Amino acid sequence: MNALDKLGLATALAKARKSYQEGGVPIGAALVYHGTTPDTSNAVVLGCSHNQRFQKSSPTLHAEIATLEDAGRLKAAVYRKSTMYTTLSPCIMCTGAILLYKIPRVVIGENENWVGGEELLKQNGVEVIVVDDAECKDLMKRFIKEKPEEWNEDIGE
Amino acid sequence: MNALDKLGLATALAKARKSYQEGGVPIGAALVYHGTTPDTSNAVVLGCSHNQRFQKSSPTLHAEIATLEDAGRLKAAVYRKSTMYTTLSPCIMCTGAILLYKIPRVVIGENENWVGGEELLKQNGVEVIVVDDAECKDLMKRFIKEKPEEWNEDIGE
Ligand SMILES: [Ca+2]
Ligand SMILES: [Ca+2]
Ligand SMILES: [Zn+2]
Ligand SMILES: [Zn+2]
Numbered sequence: 001m002n003a004l005d006k007l008g009l010a011t012a013l014a015k016a017r018k019s020y021q022e023g024g025v026p027i028g029a030a031l032v033y034h035g036t037t038p039d040t041s042n043a044v045v046l047g048c049s050h051n052q053r054f055q056k057s058s059p060t061l062h063a064e065i066a067t068l069e070d071a072g073r074l075k076a077a078v079y080r081k082s083t084m085y086t087t088l089s090p091c092i093m094c095t096g097a098i099l100l101y102k103i104p105r106v107v108i109g110e111n112e113n114w115v116g117g118e119e120l121l122k123q124n125g126v127e128v129i130v131v132d133d134a135e136c137k138d139l140m141k142r143f144i145k146e147k148p149e150e151w152n153e154d155i156g157e
Numbered sequence: 158m159n160a161l162d163k164l165g166l167a168t169a170l171a172k173a174r175k176s177y178q179e180g181g182v183p184i185g186a187a188l189v190y191h192g193t194t195p196d197t198s199n200a201v202v203l204g205c206s207h208n209q210r211f212q213k214s215s216p217t218l219h220a221e222i223a224t225l226e227d228a229g230r231l232k233a234a235v236y237r238k239s240t241m242y243t244t245l246s247p248c249i250m251c252t253g254a255i256l257l258y259k260i261p262r263v264v265i266g267e268n269e270n271w272v273g274g275e276e277l278l279k280q281n282g283v284e285v286i287v288v289d290d291a292e293c294k295d296l297m298k299r300f301i302k303e304k305p306e307e308w309n310e311d312i313g314e
Contacts, residue, residue: 059230060222060254068217073210076313096253096274097217101313117253156233156258 003040005107008032008085011048016087016139019050025154026139027051029063029086031071033078047071053154064094079103087136089116099124109136161197162264165189165242168205173244173296176207182311183296184208186220186243188228190235204228210311221251236260244293246273256281266293
């Protein structure tokens, strides 16, 4: 992992930890602009947030959607030179949001606890990097074990 | 169109008109529970709303997402016996949200001004009905002509 991806994933993970402390779904995300080359020179964290299902009683504020909201209205060109970081493989809704805004690159903390729309991302030319991060895995595994019904609700099961 | 679909689409269209009057993107939606058979006996409008890009400066509150928010947290079984009504063909993000919650039926006012993720819905077994409604078409056509940049922003272009 390069310095940009380390920073982006750490930022997402900090939000996931915060959500866990609040009793929420511990998934975090960050949208980072970096221009044509994905490195730290000129990088800007445009938004970062976490799943808000329990904190805001929201069925659609998954980490990635909440992060796009946190970033606000951006020009199309900005999304296209940014990376979405997320601690867990994005669900089909969040996959759709990434495709809507043509975000070209997605870095995923882990896909061991759950696999979302990664294949659809790849089919549409999005670069998908799975880090297999131990802390992302542990945090999510703990939550699924502690609150299986809450987790099922979040994935429509 | 049966009485349920007439009511559902009219509810979505009322929200689209309201959004237009507010200077916003005139796309409305409604989520209607109906149980196993899609008819008006036992039907409940669970939520209805419109695109909130300009009203709430939101990049993710498309009509369908705003409607899922308006409906709040529901049990998985409720989504699975409901229909999503929307005045315009749903984008890939909203398509993903419909797939996440396994909403089995989508009624679309029109897909002449724009086509979204209808094929992906069908591939996943969702029943898709395109009404080709004149008022939905006129309202959207007028908006795209009056505010082309705002429309492009909403579809990530
Ligand atoms: Ca933030
Ligand atoms: Ca409403
Ligand atoms: Zn999601
Ligand atoms: Zn949409």
